[in-house]
Amino acid sequence: MKLPTKVKLVDVGPRDGLQNEKEPVPAEVKIRLVHMLQDAGLKEIEVTSFVSPKWVPQMGDNAEVMAGIHRKPGVRYSVLVPNMKGLEAALASKPDEIVVFGAASEAFSQKNINCSIAESIERFAPVVEGARAKGIYVRGAISTTVGCPYEGDIAPSRVELVAKLMKEIGVQHIGVADTIGVGTPKKVQAAMEAALKHYAIDDVSGHFHDTYGQALVNTMACLEMGIWQFDSSVAGLGGCPYAKGATGNVATEDVVYMLQGLGVDTGIDLDKLIDAGKYISDFLQRKPNSRAATALLNKRAG
Numbered sequence: 001m002k003l004p005t006k007v008k009l010v011d012v013g014p015r016d017g018l019q020n021e022k023e024p025v026p027a028e029v030k031i032r033l034v035h036m037l038q039d040a041g042l043k044e045i046e047v048t049s050f051v052s053p054k055w056v057p058q059m060g061d062n063a064e065v066m067a068g069i070h071r072k073p074g075v076r077y078s079v080l081v082p083n084m085k086g087l088e089a090a091l092a093s094k095p096d097e098i099v100v101f102g103a104a105s106e107a108f109s110q111k112n113i114n115c116s117i118a119e120s121i122e123r124f125a126p127v128v129e130g131a132r133a134k135g136i137y138v139r140g141a142i143s144t145t146v147g148c149p150y151e152g153d154i155a156p157s158r159v160e161l162v163a164k165l166m167k168e169i170g171v172q173h174i175g176v177a178d179t180i181g182v183g184t185p186k187k188v189q190a191a192m193e194a195a196l197k198h199y200a201i202d203d204v205s206g207h208f209h210d211t212y213g214q215a216l217v218n219t220m221a222c223l224e225m226g227i228w229q230f231d232s233s234v235a236g237l238g239g240c241p242y243a244k245g246a247t248g249n250v251a252t253e254d255v256v257y258m259l260q261g262l263g264v265d266t267g268i269d270l271d272k273l274i275d276a277g278k279y280i281s282d283f284l285q286r287k288p289n290s291r292a293a294t295a296l297l298n299k300r301a302g
Ligand SMILES: CC(C)(COP(=O)([O-])OP(=O)([O-])OC[C@H]1O[C@@H](n2cnc3c(N)ncnc32)[C@H](O)[C@@H]1OP(=O)([O-])[O-])[C@@H](O)C(=O)NCCC(=O)NCCSC(=O)C[C@@](C)(O)CC(=O)[O-]
Pocket: 016, 019, 049, 050, 051, 052, 053, 054, 055, 056, 080, 082, 083, 085, 086, 087, 101, 112, 113, 114, 141, 142, 143, 144, 177, 178, 179, 180, 207, 209, 239, 240, 241, 242
């Protein structure tokens, strides 16, 4: 089995991880979490989203959080942007990367961003153009690539179509998301193959929620295809407000532990990462949702 020799993890904890929290998480806590993640060696952090605060109140402090970060050289800071209003606000906070986010399912597109897939592409086109004109890298996330909470199974052809549409408007990288964590390895590989019809292997990443405990094995299935970029969330935080019942992303700690065991370089210090996960979990008054973090914290406690 030939695996990639290095893997890039984007920690989406501060954004995807916290967006669904009911109680407000103060900006200073989010900023400290970002600082702990960068100190642990994360090279890209998805910090926040410039969406409507009526839709996702938890991200209403986007500008404050971005302004409060002491940026570390070599670390990229990305933010979600759904439309031109979001882009204008995001540009002021100088992200390295923006993420436009669509879906392979019509129903999810309507619930999440209040428009059809075709309308979303029309909205994204000037966003992509505006960001790229400023030299900002544009990633596209495709939600519900395996299953949708409203439509059920999603065929790979639907993923391929959205990847094609995103490519046509200049999106530079595609994140293939299993929003509700229903995927199993072959289904996830099929969704990835659909995206790879329009994007090179270096421009595709995986974003797996862990609802059914499949996220790590799905990550492995992608590694076997040569995919080397993944989103993950410290302490397994998160979930999408418009995907009821779905749990957080695969825990960054679990992915790092697996990759260390496989001899694949991530540049991440697992001990420091566990500290970051413990910090935010303590704040939220719960245990980290990571098997590796739990085991290593138990070991630390003796
Ligand atoms: C897309 C919209 C804005 C459309 O929402 P809309 O209501 O159709 O938008 P609108 O253009 O009609 O505007 C309505 C109001 O929102 C305001 N507004 C409009 N845009 C913005 C903006 N950018 N920033 C701040 N305010 C904004 C706008 O100014 C107006 O304010 P009002 O006049 O009523 O006072 C809305 O549906 C929305 O914000 N949705 C966000 C949903 C979201 O954040 N979901 C979670 C992130 S996606 C995710 O988690 C999945 C992912 C990426 O992780 C991958 C996976 O796992 O699947």
